[in-house]
Amino acid sequence: MRAGDLHRPEQNTASGALVDGSGSPHTRQYRRAPTRGRQIAGRFVVIPAAPFSHATAADQETWRALIGTLESLLRLHEHAPGTLSAMSDYLFHRTAA
Structure with a gap:
């Protein structure tokens, strides 16, 4: 080489x-x-996690809450709050949970 x-x-x-x-x-x-x-x-830790479920209303609400939390942590230019939360079903299927 x-x-x-x-x-x-x-x-x-x-x-x-x-x-x-x-x-x-x-x-x-x-x-x-x-x-x-x-x-x-050394600054990162791998956290084993299983995919989220979307089978029940409670599962869907948990996913929606996760998306809402992530959205609140992102600093996106000219972002309307709630946009990603409104797309939570799409994001679930697009990302395979």
Whole structure:
């Protein structure tokens, strides 16, 4: 692998991941500075979660409340409050819960 190989975006990857000569995807962050990658990874915790249910009215209200909470936390430019909450059924089906 040549030094320049890691920095060329691979044209045929959906995510535009950086690929070395062997075809293995890498990010610059982890390849250039392993310590930095560990620091960033240390800031996050994986929380195992199952998909939400939408079978009962209570399930739908729980989902709607989640969307409302997320919407209140987002800072969206010129966003009308309640827009995402009104689309909660669509978002449920679009995201597979």
